[in-house]
């Protein structure tokens with residue numbers, strides 16, 4: 001959502017009053033393929049092993065790279081001895097700051113330039129300076145991966161350490177509050193919240209802590225880079241295909257057309273698959289050795305040089321009057337954002353969008369540490385922000401003896417609480433009502449610690465979630481209608497496993513009036529019409545908006561081509577629709593001309609149009625948020641303190657659900673990640689050395705099958721009249737709210753309020 005922020009910043013000049021009202025997408029009324037169950041089109045390729053991921057692409061004359069990571073946090077390289085590595089079997093080249101070509105630095109995720117995107121603007125192998133523990137200080141290129149891995153162990157480096165900032169607690173003292181970062185102001189006040197709080201009949205005022213998290217997509221970060229003359233070809237696994245090509249072109253002084261990034265399949269992204277040091281090192285050394293280079297990070301390597309989620313310390317204070325209406329909502333705190341990083345963790349944004357209150361104060365402070373820059377991780381901001389605020393709401397409900405759902409119902413806003421903008425569509429209350437009924441909320445016993453089965457105490461809890469809708473500008477799509485009546489749709493969009501092509505084929509089937517089987521969708525190639533990154537839960541709307549624009553253009557072109565002999569002759573674009581494999585009059589559907597016959601009469605093999613989606617003005621006129629109500633039932637052992645989640649239900653209000661099967665998977669995946677956030681995940685730093693201590697999946701605990709219960713999901717399926725297809729994003733709302741739902745259930749089970757994640761068993765004994 002920081003990315004969304006830069007969109008808002010970039011097009012923030014749009015004068016108010018010029019904004020169109022927007023009208024509902026007419027396709028919502030007559031959708032046929034949209035909203036139907038559909039397996040992923042890429043599913044068979046994946047289960048049969050046909051899908052080639054970036055590390056699996058067969059390349060002739062391939063060489064392999066491995067990296068050396070700094071074991072110190074801050075300091076300088078004083079002595080560097082690569083002789084043994086140079087002489088090791090199979091070694092082609094050892095690269096250090098001494099022989100690395102001089103390069104500029106990447107622009108950070110662009111306020112001014114959305115097309116060039118990096119997570120860090122630190123120099124890469126450019127000098128002897130070390131900025132964080134794990135930084136790349138050398139690379140070896142060899143004939144095999146094993147030879148490269150062995151040779152890096154032979155490189156001898158002496159460092160002089162300098163004092164480093166590694167402790168969050170200490171660095172808080174010098175925290176900064178930039179006036180605004182990307183999306184919204186860091187400090188927002190409505191009324192005098194501290195004064196209102198102090199006068200409130202009921203007050204809850206607590207501090208919540210969340211730990212750093214590390215990215216653990218199952219597919220490791222990997223890149224295969226090769227130069228062909230002056231052209232650069234990169235097989236990557238990335239959430240930003242076209243922006244990566246633009247960034248590499250800038251960095252290596254090439255024209256955009258000289259760079260091609262291919263990434264047809266991505267084995268999980270979650271915000272971590274952007275432009276980092278390894279791609280840049282691989283591209284540079286591939287030119288140095290004159291051969292293709294493959295650089296695959298080890299799992300430990302991902303921990304060392306790919307940023308994760310920042311730790312946070314958040315204060316939430318809520319005041320309520322005697323009737324339980326909020327009088328004050330204060331949400332403030334600290335998160336990490338080093339000056340060379342690009343990700344402000346916007347943990348108060350969710351709190352700005354859910355509840356009404358007489359007064360508000362939101363304040364986000366940035367702490368600077370010498371670490372790999374933190375980055376986007378699924379629902380950055382909201383995932384940890386809702387843990388704090390939704391725990392606090394539960395605490396208020398308990399303090400007042402009110403049912404937690406009743407407390408929320410009394411305070412859920414009808415317009416955006418801070419900006420006053422109308423919601424485009426908003427059925428959070430319905431999501432709560434529907435979810436509570438399906439979950440059996442009425443079986444809840446309000447008194448904590450009342451339910452017991454043997455050693456197990458049983459409890460249930462709930463929480464709300466909110467995540468902003470976004471559609472990005474700069475989405476381009478090409479549609480080609482073929483002579484046989486089929487169509488190919490192409491753009492550089494990203495397929496991370498969520499069904500990008502599948503839902504857009506469903507969309508195009510309805511939009512173009514073709515059967516699903518007649519549509520091919522090409523993506524993951526920067527040579528295709530440029531599409532924005534997959535991030536901020538925005539890709540579906542962004543690509544859909546471009547397909548809408550291209551389909552309109554196609555309608556005009558085909559009408560023109562149909563000519564005077566056509567049954568639709570004389571009709572204008574607004575008087576026809578694409579249906580049944582051709583163009584038909586809306587007023588008289590019997591007037592129909594097929595694409596095949598139009599192209600045949602014109603002696604054309606095909607018709608191609610390219611179009612860009614409109615500016616996403618709906619985001620500025622309306623408050624647009626996917627929302628959720630999350631319910632959890634769990635057991636806590638009196639003997640061991642372990643938490644076992646027995647049931648989890650997510651009730652979502654995200655506009656039209658385009659594909660129930662892929663949507664359910666996205667929701668469930670997000671909720672499983674939420675269980676990790678609630679119960680197990682924590683990146684552990686050694687405060688003395690600034691080094692991550694648990695850099696492996698053996699030591700960093702993500703939920704396993706045994707930790708994941710049956711997860712039930714449901715949705716309102718109410719179309720949003722302001723978005724393409726009536727859909728809002730679903731990629732990040734799933735994780736949002738889960739942390740608090742679990743913590744609130746733990747409180748209901750045990751009477752213990754855990755305010756620092758993860759809720760490990762030591763905190764419950």
Ligand code: MOS
Nearest residue numbers: 270271378535536
């Ligand atoms: Mo997401 S954190 O925008 O991949």
